[in-house]
Amino acid sequence: MKPVIIDVDTGIDDALAIAYAAKSQELKLIGLTTCFGNIPVEDATRNSLLLAEMLGCDVPVIPGAEKPLTRASLEGYATRVHGNNGLGNAVAPFTPSGQALNAHAADFMIEVVRNQPNKITLIMVGPLTNLALAIQKDPEIVNLVDRVVVMGGAVRCRGNVTPSAEANIHADPEAAEYVFNSGIPLTLVGLDVTMKTLLPREHLKEWEKLGTDFSKLFAEMTHYYMNAYEGFYPGIGGCALHDPLAVGVVINPEFVKTLLMRVDVITSGDAVGQTVEVPDRDSNIEVCVEVDEKAFLEHFLSRVM
Ligand code: BDR
Ligand code: CA
Secondary structure, eight states: OEEEEEEEOOSHHHHHHHHHHHTOTTEEEEEEEEOSSSSOHHHHHHHHHHHHHHTTOOOOEEOOOSSOSSSSSOSOOOHHHHOTTSSTTOOOSSOOOOOOOSSOHHHHHHHHHHHSTTTOEEEEOSOSHHHHHHHHHOGGGGGTOSEEEEEOOOSSSOOSSSSSBOHHHHHOHHHHHHHHTTTOOEEEEOHHHHTTOEEOGGGHHHHHHHOSHHHHHHHHHHHHHHHHHHHHSTTOOSEEOHHHHHHHHHHOGGGEEEEEEOEEEOOSSTTTTBEEEOTTSOOOEEEEEEEOHHHHHHHHHHHHO
């Protein structure tokens, strides 16, 4: 079992990623650290506690950054994609009884990585603020993690939040730039591949049929997410499994093909948040450029449905 910490801004695809990880024997979930992003951090923490309890997963939830590394605040939350509560406005079947740990996500990452040197994989599926804070505090952790897998960026394709930027990088470009240049071993699972891993609507019927608290919530929230995708990209035929693909790549790296690249982050101007391939300089990041979407979708469905 591979020990992982998942850093989330628990909107809908984050929730799908948490379920996928929790239901995969290959992974041992050591912690869910939370960040602002799709929604405010306190909502991401509440949603993560709810999901952990619903999935019967005994994992600590640790709150982290409420704002970007250097900017005063985020421009706006992603309510059109994830709803006001981050779960497509679906009403939760109960209030989570568990409490978040009284610690900061960045300190939790440092402690876990130091306790298990070269063992921990960090799966980052929100803005990179918590990891940037952890590296600033304890730079040696860049040599003590096994790997960092980031859902973020649009290296050879269009962005989603602006024509050139992907949402997680756009939410905190300074944190992304800092992490990308820190020397930490990093795999980027960006829109280049995640816009190809679509979940078609017909699969939601299986959750609806099951009729459990978990399946009803997942069907309702994913319908909301699907509607948002169909609104933004008419005729797309499904919703993008961004965050689940980052988990999938940790379970089975064969789902993707990667290229080593130097990737810079634009931190000002109209292209703020863009991730740019710089071919002439030293390579620093493994970028996913192709995906076997069929194999991934089959695997994802076999675990979460
Ligand atoms: C990423 O942004 C968020 O809205 C999603 O949860 C995902 O992590 C996709 O660009
Ligand atoms: Ca996310």
